[in-house]
Amino acid sequence: MNGAAHRASTVVDIQLKRGPAGLGFNIVGGVDQQYVMNDSGIYVAKIKENGAAALDGRLQEGDKILAINGQKLENLFHSAAVELFRTAGEDVQLRVQQRPPMPPANGPSSSRPDNESSYSALGWLGITVATVALITVVYFRFRPVVRRHF
Known part of the structure; x- marks a missing residue:
């Protein structure tokens, strides 16, 4: 094995009760508007704050909805x-394929972003190259000229 974490998704059933603002989430996808390449499934695009889905807490952005009320x-x-979704009624049963959890980060934890150290190293390399170039220019510009007479 190459050390990659296995990222299996989970299928869960979620019962939601429609609130004043509906079910409290937006969907994307379909055969005419694929959200994921080569997948015409229906996905949760946005969970609305204080909506039925947000208050339940199990449905997450990026989850794939496999069925609604058994369909x-x-x-x-x-x-x-x-x-x-509009005609599903007040009590709605969703079968959802939850997005796979993100794998844990490997390596030491740091308060700075991962790419900051590489930028720092590149910065020092650039300063070093610029310094050597400056010294070379100054040397050849102001070196004493030794004239030999033959």
Whole structure:
């Protein structure tokens, strides 16, 4: 194994009760508006603050919705999926493929970004090269000229 973490997704059933602002999330995807390349599934784009989904806490942005009230969301146009959500009723059962968790970070923890140290090293390399170039120019410009007479 090459050390990469296995990132399996989890399928869960989530029951939501429609609130005054609906279910509290936006969807993207469909056969006509693929959100993920080569995948016409329906995905959660945004969880609305204080909406039904946010208050429940299990649905996350990036999750794939596989079914609503037992009806699979395969090979649907985006507008057809939206209509299913609009007409789903007050109590809505979602089957959701949750996005895989991010793998833990390896290596020492640091308060600075990972790329900062490489920028620092490149900065020192640039300063060194510039200093050597400056010394070379100054040397050849002001070196004493020795004239030999033959």
